[in-house]
Amino acid sequence: MKFANDFLFGAASASYQVEGAWNEDGKGISNWDVFSKIPGKTFEGTNGDVSVDHYHRYKEDVKLMAEIGLESYRFSISWARIIPDGDGEINQKGLDFYNNLIDECLKYGIVPFVTLYHWDIPQVLEECGGWTNKRTVDAFVKYANVCYKAFGDRVKHWITFNETIVFCSLGYLAGAHPPGIKNDLKKYFQATHNVFTAHAKAVVAYKNLRQFGEIGITHVFSPAFSIDNNPDNEFAAYHANQYGIAWYYDPVLKGEYPQYVVKYLNENNLTPEWTQEELNIIKIAADDNDFIGLNYYQPQRVMKNIKFENSKESSRDNSTGAPGNVSFDGVYKTVKMNDKKYTKWGWEIAPDAFLEGLKMFKANYGDIKIYITENGLGDEDVIIQDEVVDVPRIKYIEEHLVAIKKAIAEGINLKGYYAWSSTDLLSWLNGYKKQYGFIYVDHKNNLDRKIKLSGYWYKQIIEERGENL
Numbered sequence: 001m002k003f004a005n006d007f008l009f010g011a012a013s014a015s016y017q018v019e020g021a022w023n024e025d026g027k028g029i030s031n032w033d034v035f036s037k038i039p040g041k042t043f044e045g046t047n048g049d050v051s052v053d054h055y056h057r058y059k060e061d062v063k064l065m066a067e068i069g070l071e072s073y074r075f076s077i078s079w080a081r082i083i084p085d086g087d088g089e090i091n092q093k094g095l096d097f098y099n100n101l102i103d104e105c106l107k108y109g110i111v112p113f114v115t116l117y118h119w120d121i122p123q124v125l126e127e128c129g130g131w132t133n134k135r136t137v138d139a140f141v142k143y144a145n146v147c148y149k150a151f152g153d154r155v156k157h158w159i160t161f162n163e164t165i166v167f168c169s170l171g172y173l174a175g176a177h178p179p180g181i182k183n184d185l186k187k188y189f190q191a192t193h194n195v196f197t198a199h200a201k202a203v204v205a206y207k208n209l210r211q212f213g214e215i216g217i218t219h220v221f222s223p224a225f226s227i228d229n230n231p232d233n234e235f236a237a238y239h240a241n242q243y244g245i246a247w248y249y250d251p252v253l254k255g256e257y258p259q260y261v262v263k264y265l266n267e268n269n270l271t272p273e274w275t276q277e278e279l280n281i282i283k284i285a286a287d288d289n290d291f292i293g294l295n296y297y298q299p300q301r302v303m304k305n306i307k308f309e310n311s312k313e314s315s316r317d318n319s320t321g322a323p324g325n326v327s328f329d330g331v332y333k334t335v336k337m338n339d340k341k342y343t344k345w346g347w348e349i350a351p352d353a354f355l356e357g358l359k360m361f362k363a364n365y366g367d368i369k370i371y372i373t374e375n376g377l378g379d380e381d382v383i384i385q386d387e388v389v390d391v392p393r394i395k396y397i398e399e400h401l402v403a404i405k406k407a408i409a410e411g412i413n414l415k416g417y418y419a420w421s422s423t424d425l426l427s428w429l430n431g432y433k434k435q436y437g438f439i440y441v442d443h444k445n446n447l448d449r450k451i452k453l454s455g456y457w458y459k460q461i462i463e464e465r466g467e468n469l
């Protein structure tokens with residue numbers, strides 16, 4: 001089987017992780033500009049001040065992407081570059097940068113797939129409560145409208161938010177991302193509701209402009225599986241999927257929150273402050289939402305948590321289903337299993353669980369169009385005679401593309417695959433050590449670029465439309 005011609009083969013990045021130029025050309029300060037400079041918050045104090053300097057080297061990067069044959073580039077816009085204080089004046093130089101980037105992609109026939117929010121919020125808004133403050137919702141809709149109007153003639157694929165569960169749980173429960181708050185369930189659930197409202201309003205605003213593109217949201221996709229068929233553990237997996245999947249996907253795709261979680265929130269005085277108008281717009285937007293983006297890295301293997309233990313520490317690697325965590329309510333824990341494979345950072349490699357999860361997804365959410373907006377292997381790449389020989393990455397991506405092929409054969413409506421990532425980039429908490437890219441960036445040598453073995457391999461896959469996978 002070949003992938004259909006309208007299936008997009010791409011790669012992805014995010015503004016803070018690649019751009020650098022943190023204080024140039026009128027850009028405002030973002031939460032990450034501040035947070036990454038607090039001692040002890042990131043791996044060896046790394047930050048995105050320069051990152052891989054995509055801001056200045058985007059032409060070179062897009063040219064390399066074209067050499068790889070990428071059909072699409074998913075990147076995010078830095079809100080603070082467009083509206084430095086989040087809610088006020090527009091920065092023309094910020095618009096210029098993205099206009100140029102978009103035009104550069106189109107020059108090579110690369111489809112720009114734009115994420116409006118990949119975690120870098122203007123610091124001014126963060127200081128006013130960030131996503132817990134409803135003012136941020138209105139500011140986001142304003143910012144989204146500015147982007148639609150400036151870029152919508154050429155950008156026809158929009159993602160409102162990247163991985164709400166990650167930035168809200170790390171921001172308000174684990175304290176590992178800005179604003180660095182720990183264990184505040186009230187704020188966590190309020191922030192998620194405000195994000196869903198902002199998504200809904202941004203979808204409706206986009207449709208009102210009649211630009212005839214498509215808009216959706218990207219969520220992490222970490223389906224939970226019980227470690228065995230013990231009913232207690234099976235219940236634990238159900239519970240995990242209610243909080244990790246239904247809470248995030250239901251409002252966007254079904255237009256309402258899962259009753260299972262709402263009941264818990266009501267009983268525990270955690271119900272977000274929501275108005276009927278907000279709930280209505282969430283309902284309306286569900287019909288207008290064109291697709292869902294899934295970021296799949298790993299499943300969760302869960303079992304009932306017998307004795308309440310706290311997670312080891314607050315970090316990225318123990319937050320999104322990676323083994324060794326206890327859920328916030330102490331009901332279940334995620335575990336490492338002897339018969340599974342793991343990356344150096346302890347993330348399970350499980351293409352079979354990907355396929356299984358996609359089947360569960362279809363059973364629950366039907367035929368909504370799906371893009372895999374991230375999937376990839378974080379590794380320390382091997383260099384032999386000046387070539388980056390990232391064979392484990394090739395194997396990883398191949399196995400996941402095979403799972404996608406099987407899913408398509410089973411009638412799952414998959415329309416694109418974006419490897420994470422295009423170039424090597426800054427991992428939020430793991431610095432530059434954890435590499436993901438098709439394009440190597442040499443931090444010891446002027447940030448020089450070089451296509452890795454995986455890039456050449458991906459080129460061939462694209463040319464053959466995956467026939468020989």
Ligand code: BG6
Binds near residue numbers: 374378428429430434
């Ligand atoms: C995804 C994010 O959750 O995971 C990316 O959308 C991130 O921004 C990626 O880089 C990999 O995470 P990490 O922690 O390995 O860099």
